[in-house]
Amino acid sequence: MKYLQYLLILFVVLSCKPNSEKHVALGTWNRCNKDGSYIEYKITEQYMLILTSHRPNEIIIFGNKVLDDKLISYQLKNGTKILQDNDTLVTLKKSSEKVILMSTWGYDKYELNKAEFDYDKIDSLNLESWKKKTLSEFKKRAEIKSCPDLRTQDEKIIPTLDLDNLEEEEIEIIEIEKE
Numbered sequence: 001m002k003y004l005q006y007l008l009i010l011f012v013v014l015s016c017k018p019n020s021e022k023h024v025a026l027g028t029w030n031r032c033n034k035d036g037s038y039i040e041y042k043i044t045e046q047y048m049l050i051l052t053s054h055r056p057n058e059i060i061i062f063g064n065k066v067l068d069d070k071l072i073s074y075q076l077k078n079g080t081k082i083l084q085d086n087d088t089l090v091t092l093k094k095s096s097e098k099v100i101l102m103s104t105w106g107y108d109k110y111e112l113n114k115a116e117f118d119y120d121k122i123d124s125l126n127l128e129s130w131k132k133k134t135l136s137e138f139k140k141r142a143e144i145k146s147c148p149d150l151r152t153q154d155e156k157i158i159p160t161l162d163l164d165n166l167e168e169e170e171i172e173i174i175e176i177e178k179e
Contacts, residue, residue: 029043044064087106097114
């Protein structure tokens with residue numbers, strides 16, 4: 001009987017041990033988009049920094065929470081505006097050099113490559129100086145990476161609507177009798 005008690009105590013102690021495994025996407029990542037733009041991600045348990053060649057003078061930041069194998073990203077009070085309240089990124093594939101995440105909101109897939117660099121820790125006392133240095137280093141890496149534009153000629157065409165040459169169209173108004 002004492003054997004069962006010891007076994008039960010051992011089971012309780014081991015099951016109460018906090019999970020020390022980190023999410024596979026925590027770290028610094030980069031990727032080239034099909035349109036030739038370059039993006040870097042710094043993902044922590046508290047936030048996600050995004051730097052993109054489409055917005056080279058801006059650091060995009062979202063709040064982040066790790067829940068099992070998922071990352072829940074949300075808009076911070078004074079951060080970048082997003083269309084929905086939050087987005088869950090689910091891990092599809094992982095290796096030591098690459099991770100593929102999928103958004104449950106837009107079902108977009110993000111294939112991220114492990115970066116060979118890391119950002120300096122955010123210096124809240126000299127935030128502007130940290131931001132300037134981080135963006136400068138990002139621009140150098142983006143230029144070196146030189147991501148190719150892999151879109152077809154048709155994909156590069158952006159449809160436009162010429163509002164100056166629209167023909168006027170009359171709309172007939174039909175009155176409905178009230179009973």
